[in-house]
Amino acid sequence: MxxxxxxxxxxxxxxxxxxxxxxxxxxxxxxxxxxxxxxxxxxxxxxxxxxxxxxxxxxxxxxxxxxxxxxxxxxxxxxxxxxxxxxxxxxxxxxxxxxxxxxxxxxxxxxxxxxxxxxxxxxxxxxxxxxxxxxxxxxxxxxxxxxxxxxxxxxxxxxxxxxxxxxxxxxxxxxxxxxxxxxxxxxxxxxxxxxxxxxxxxxxxxxxxxxxxxxxxxxxxxxxxxxxxxxxxxxxxTNFHPSKDREVLKWQSRMKAQNRSYLFTFAGAPRSDLNDSIRGVAIEQCRASRVCKFIDCSSSDGNHCDNPVNVMKVFQSSVYCLQPPGDSYTRRSIFDSILAGCIPVFFHPGTAYAQYLWHLPSNGTNYSVYIPVRDVKNWKGNLEKILLGISKEKELAMREEVVGLIPRIIYADPRSRxxxxxxxxxxxxxxxxxxxxxxxxxxxEGKDPSVGFAEGDDYKYTFSQWEKFEEDPLL
Structure with missing residues (x-):
């Protein structure tokens, strides 16, 4: 109010x-x-x-x-x-x-x-x-x-x-x-x-x-x-700040043609206080999979996530990029994955669907995979199996959409336009x-503009608001 x-x-x-x-x-x-x-x-x-x-x-x-x-x-x-x-x-x-x-x-x-x-x-x-x-x-x-x-x-x-x-x-x-x-x-x-x-x-x-x-x-x-x-x-x-349109077009073409050897990737740090979240499950399943690459952001062995070269190299080689919530709903990694043409995988609507309304499509499954996990303790899904079940046609359509989003999620070099x-x-x-x-x-119209202007929406980040994506998230 x-x-x-x-x-x-x-x-x-x-x-x-x-x-x-x-x-x-x-x-x-x-x-x-x-x-x-x-x-x-x-x-x-x-x-x-x-x-x-x-x-x-x-x-x-x-x-x-x-x-x-x-x-x-x-x-x-x-x-x-x-x-x-x-x-x-x-x-x-x-x-x-x-x-x-x-x-x-x-x-x-x-x-x-x-x-x-x-x-x-x-x-x-x-x-x-x-x-x-x-x-x-x-x-x-x-x-x-x-x-x-x-x-x-x-x-x-x-x-x-x-x-x-x-x-x-x-x-x-x-x-x-x-x-x-x-x-x-x-x-x-x-x-x-x-x-x-x-x-x-x-x-x-x-x-x-x-x-x-x-x-x-x-x-x-x-x-x-x-x-x-x-x-x-x-x-x-992100780290991409083009100064000319041709730089964007060149990058988009490159991401469309990229060879992707990993099925999925997760970049993040393990959190001892988040053991009951999907983040811990994502790390565990990625480490156990032969087709997943885990970038441990807590390590100092040359794969540290502060270096965009390390992150982008793996994202460019991956079909899907896991985006579980961490300390908060969202992650910069969402936009790094889009830049790399890597299809983001979301587990909570508050990570993207309820957030970037001016920049991302209203139909989230056009550019991403949505695997809703309401209670990780009761979730028995297998990420590798779920992602392998997505048709090649759907994968290519999602990547086309992801690469098309690149201009919308970057800030061009402020010294140019x-x-x-x-x-x-x-x-x-x-x-x-x-x-x-x-x-x-x-x-x-003679109405009070303060009505609703700053009110809280307790249902904004609830799963029930996004049930339309849960009916068949992979189609």
Missing amino acids: MGTDSEVAFSVEQMNPLVIFENETSYASNQSATDQSVGGKIDIDPCLGRYIYVHNLPSQFNYDLLKNCRLLTRGTNSNMCPYMVNLGIGAEIEDSHWVLSNKSWFSTNQFMLEVIFHNKMKRYECLTSDSSLASAIFVPYYAGLDISQYLWSSNLSVRDSPGLDLLRWLAARPEWKKMLGMDHFLVAGRISWDFRRQTDNVSDWGTKFRFLPESKNMTMLSVESSSWNNDFAVPYP LKTFEDAFDLTVKGVLERIEGVRRIIK
């Missing part, structure tokens, strides 16, 4: 439709001032309904974090500074032993999405410095990098203070007052659950940023969404604009 704070909660009576829709008037006046009639034809502004205004935040919320990159961690003692180069995509991978294509692959950290997204936004073709023209307002807060400094702190005030400071700053801005933040959005490079601590118990994980009244009125994009309606999932950043393909950034911006336009329509 939306907060009831009198300064934040919406009521239709409070809103002046002329104020809420002043951007429509501005568009019209801007169009009449700039459009030219040529031969009786009027050139329509191509950015009409697509303008985005970017807040110029105090540097403490973004650029200072990059300057102090040695204070940032990704849950370990790793130095994040090397990942900051090339506008957040990391250093170019120069010697991949013919596994990767040249000039398009980088050592990208999975937590760098907010930096990459911000730098891509700077090249967005419909930016405006006039917020009255904007259909959406972007908040370039590096939320994930910010809280990574404090997530393990026992002081809850320390954990929560950066988010509180940001919201105070936003709420004082004139841009906020127009729609009380419902036209604002931000991007986080960590999962949404890191921002949704529900109690003030020190042992509870994360910050309470997304439960603060002002934050509830914003849309947050993150690599894994929560079960609340104002969170949306967008793909993890693809001309033909829409990448993950383009699809995300389109999704945000459609969401905010839907809010404006509700307001125009």
Whole structure:
């Protein structure tokens, strides 16, 4: 439910439709001032309904974090500074032993999405410095990098203070007052659950940023969404950041023609606390199979998963890539497998089907295998047998679909722009604009836009929502 704070909660009576829709008037006046009639034809502004205004935040919320990159961690003692180069995509991978294509692959950290997204936004073709023209307002807060400094702190005030400071700053801005933040959005490079601590118990994980009244009125994009309606999932950043369309086409052709010697593969680390999950079963069955390759991400024998060459080499040689949930529902490995033309195998709807609604097909079995495992203790399935039972025709059709998804799940090099393909950034911006336009329509109809905007959906990640895929998951 939306907060009831009198300064934040919406009521239709409070809103002046002329104020809420002043951007429509501005568009019209801007169009009449700039459009030219040529031969009786009027050139329509191509950015009409697509303008985005970017807040110029105090540097403490973004650029200072990059300057102090040695204070940032990704849950370990790793130095994040090397990942900051090339506008957040990391250093170019120069010697991949013919596994990767040249000039398009980088050592990208999975937590760098907010930096990459911000730098891509700077090249967005419909930016405006006039917020009255904007259909959406972007908040370039590096939320994930910010809280990574404090997530393990026992002081809850320390954990929560950066988010509180940001919201105070936003709420004082004139841009906020127009729609009380419902036209604002931000991007986080960590999962949404890191921002949704529900109690003030020190042992509870994360910050309470997304439960603060002002934050509830914003849309947050993150690599894994929560079960609340104002969170949306967008793909993890991979290591592939092409600068030209031909680089994408060349890679797609190569993945279609790839020789695949393994039936299935799993890349991950064993977790002693996840013995009762399908993850443990996947590792056990993969190790016991002659047609499966297990990449132990906890090892240091040259197969460590931090090296994309090692992972992609095996994924490219595999027909299917197992994607069981780990610490959370989703995995960056989903997108690595798609990049490699390796058909993902899901065991829970929350791993992909309920997540990446703007980027992946609504019919999950077109591009993946779904083996629902509700209770691993009672599950007696054999992965090798199940996957061998899939027809060659179905396998080829799924791979064709997977390879076709590659442009949709990558972030092109932020220093350039693809001309033909829409990448993950383009699809995300389109999704945000459609969401905010839907809010404006509700307001125009005289309804309360806060109804349902930030409500929780307790059934979002339940198996029952995806029973349509369970009837015959292999057909």
